[in-house]
Amino acid sequence: MNTLLETQLKRAKVAARLLKNMPTCTKNQALEKIADALIAHSDEILEANKKDMAHAKEVNMTKAMQDRLLFTHERIVGVSDGVKKVATLPDPIGEVMESWTRPNGLEISKVRVPIGVFGIIYEARPNVTVDIASLCLKSGNACVLRGGKEAIHTNKKLVEIMKDATKDILPEGAIELITELDHAIVGELIHANEYVDVIVPRGGAGLIQFVVKNATVPVIETGAGICHLYVDKDADLNKALTIAVNAKIQRPSVCNAIETILVHKDVADKFLPELKKAFEKVEIKGDDATCQIIHCEHVTDDSYATEYDDYIVNIRVVDSVEEAINHIYTYSTKHSESIITENNETAALFMNSLDSACVYHNASTRFSDGGEFGFGAELGISTQKLHARGPLGLKEMCSYQYKIEGNGQIRE
Amino acid sequence: MNTLLETQLKRAKVAARLLKNMPTCTKNQALEKIADALIAHSDEILEANKKDMAHAKEVNMTKAMQDRLLFTHERIVGVSDGVKKVATLPDPIGEVMESWTRPNGLEISKVRVPIGVFGIIYEARPNVTVDIASLCLKSGNACVLRGGKEAIHTNKKLVEIMKDATKDILPEGAIELITELDHAIVGELIHANEYVDVIVPRGGAGLIQFVVKNATVPVIETGAGICHLYVDKDADLNKALTIAVNAKIQRPSVCNAIETILVHKDVADKFLPELKKAFEKVEIKGDDATCQIIHCEHVTDDSYATEYDDYIVNIRVVDSVEEAINHIYTYSTKHSESIITENNETAALFMNSLDSACVYHNASTRFSDGGEFGFGAELGISTQKLHARGPLGLKEMCSYQYKIEGNGQIRE
Structure with missing residues (x-):
């Protein structure tokens, strides 16, 4: 495995353990700091975005694609507001979804927990970088982001700002951006079962089918809409x-x-x-x-x-x-x-x-x-039947655990 | 794709559409008929099992493995009782898991539905054939079974009895057994995304890892227990x-x-x-x-x-x-x-x-x-974080659908 990628995946895995039990107020504070930092550093974001836009023009990217790539001050404000919105949403983690007592006295609780490490592979729009990072953070998941190479300067700057704004609150690996542009790195990411719990491809049919056909990490298929x-x-x-x-x-x-x-x-x-x-x-x-x-x-x-x-x-x-x-x-x-x-x-x-x-x-x-649907935000729309279907809100980005309290029970 | 396999998968897919809306009483009736037929035809099952046991001795199968493969009249009664038990469990299908009304008047219901077609790959014990078929049937799923070749005669007989007992009630493809012994067929099954909604490998670590590494159909990993x-x-x-x-x-x-x-x-x-x-x-x-x-x-x-x-x-x-x-x-x-x-x-x-x-x-x-846990029965114990964790009861063998009632709403 690519050495830098492995370092990032290890950091993300360590971060996921810490995020699992992070108090809601800390997660919200981190989101507020990210929202503020994006505004405070908007000039730097626009500067980085200019580099991506210049390259886009060089390679004759379509107008529609260029528009998706473009950041303006107004769009940064929109992205920042989105992060603030996520901070106001209810924390899905720790909720007792069901609980019951067995005839032998065992008390079983089904408790909502984060999934762990999300690997997200996406294309042009750099706002996705911030949207996903904030949803993962709120749901207690670490994220490893692989954005499109056409947005690499903007994405790098956004992640730098998010990490810097939260460096005293969040574990280092809570948000990781893969900066290696070689496509082979995607192949490594979708086979990293030891580190990554779920892969979500967001993009065109080609990307989604590539991931579905090749990943060994479980996948949530999103977005195909006939x-x-x-x-x-x-x-x-x-x-x-x-x-x-x-x-x-x-x-x-x-x-x-x-x-x-x-x-x-x-x-x-x-x-x-x-x-x-x-x-x-x-x-x-x-x-x-x-x-x-x-x-x-x-x-x-x-x-x-x-x-x-x-x-x-x-x-x-x-x-x-x-x-x-x-x-x-x-x-x-x-x-x-x-x-x-x-x-x-x-x-x-x-x-x-x-x-x-x-x-x-x-x-x-x-x-x-x-x-x-009233979920406040979404990671995408699932079109598979396993795990979650339709809009993926914060709850759908979670798993659950059974916690069982006993007083010495053994099985007959 | 193997022609017979494709025929079976097509039948299973058609069956899944019909099973989705099958009334609880019909599914229970089918289960009762299966339970009775297993007892009525127990001599035939024992006869078929003798062939598998003879082969097991020929190839010097371990005593432990032979014991897992062995059917006795008592074990058949146990399996039949298990099917009757599944008939008494609550039907998970159609339950409104949540419902709410949006400010625009849209009424959204989250309704439990079957997943569709289960592909199950398992090893020696032939009782698994009946256990899985009955759980899939009760949860409205069609199943395509691939048991171990060491149990092929017993499995063929069991599926023949189940299909025959329910031929007037169930669609033909509700229970399909893959009888082709070539291992390559497993490779085809786990790549049949067009027909199969989920693969569950039940067996040793080798089988599970093979499926996880090679399947393009979503997998529920079960059973690895350190x-x-x-x-x-x-x-x-x-x-x-x-x-x-x-x-x-x-x-x-x-x-x-x-x-x-x-x-x-x-x-x-x-x-x-x-x-x-x-x-x-x-x-x-x-x-x-x-x-x-x-x-x-x-x-x-x-x-x-x-x-x-x-x-x-x-x-x-x-x-x-x-x-x-x-x-x-x-x-x-x-x-x-x-x-x-x-x-x-x-x-x-x-x-x-x-x-x-x-x-x-x-x-x-x-x-x-x-x-x-009080689930009545289980398909296995999930050790992955996506979809379901721990014991897989009937509810965990389901997906959900959003049903949205409107009166002409459009999005602004």
């Missing part, structure tokens, strides 16, 4: 239209935006022309039935399996809610799906049959978000 | 002795038995000679301080890192509870540890500092068991 909206024959078509617009157009680049709209054949004639009008700036790919009603491109199986994250939508006309359910089973990444109907039985069938993390009735899939 | 008992300076030495005997000798072959006893230096002179007497049939490996008090072999670092599952124990004299905690952090598999002390502050320090799944105060580690 989400669906089904407009039932009993739908209120005004609701359906408003929600379709919100779920597709309000912010197409995010994982909880929809990629495909399934429309019941009985309402297609009425609904699709209205949708077409409202979707003026959206490229529509439709199946045969759709193309007979509105002018659009032909959809393919590949289209159904694509997360566009863009102003593109697939439309398919279905014969029944069952056909909609089958379509979603085939193409969904199990993130979020919504049915629009005034028929509660149909809604129940849809919601019970699907096994996606979030299933909606008469609401936009865009609510699949830690903030919108 | 457990510790720490006898504090403030221990009631009678309790300590009784518990040490129970935790080491009552059943040394199981994962919740202890491998190492740490003794505070202040009580070592008094405790160790008594322990030596009580541990007559146990081979003791001691550190220097121990060897000065009682006659024993010298322990090595490797001994501390070994799960004996046998009448062998390591003993180390420590200067403090902190030294005991550090020792456990170094060598524990994070399964179960116990402190014997009358000092509640020391107990709290020990229990809060360690990050093992089960931490005990004045009780035997042998209680780390689904039955002893």
